[in-house]
Amino acid sequence: MSSEKVLAFTDANFEREVIQSDIPVLVDFWATWCAPCKAIAPLVDAVADEYAGKVKVGKVNVDENQATPGKYGVRGIPTIILFKGGAVIDQIVGAVPKSQLDALIAKAL
Numbered sequence: 001m002s003s004e005k006v007l008a009f010t011d012a013n014f015e016r017e018v019i020q021s022d023i024p025v026l027v028d029f030w031a032t033w034c035a036p037c038k039a040i041a042p043l044v045d046a047v048a049d050e051y052a053g054k055v056k057v058g059k060v061n062v063d064e065n066q067a068t069p070g071k072y073g074v075r076g077i078p079t080i081i082l083f084k085g086g087a088v089i090d091q092i093v094g095a096v097p098k099s100q101l102d103a104l105i106a107k108a109l
Helices: 014-019 035-050 067-071 098-106
Strands: 006-009 025-030 056-061 079-084 087-093
Touching (some): 006 014, 035 098
Antiparallel strands (some): 079 087
């Protein structure tokens, strides 16, 4: 994670950091061995910088945290899920252009 604004979400802190957040949260479910995850990582970093203070951005390593992806039906990675008020607003599966991430975030702002 190159942007210091991208947080590390885990099974242990997901409830506090994501579900109880008072601002929308963009969560990137990823793994170290996933090439499309690496391809989209700079876009996730850019979104974290661009929407700082408006949207919380973080990542869940699916190899280290298996309960949370299972709870939200994550079957393929990268999967990006947007949460607002503790609920899932929408999600994207696969590496997508930044314009799609922007459009996803716009649904919560």
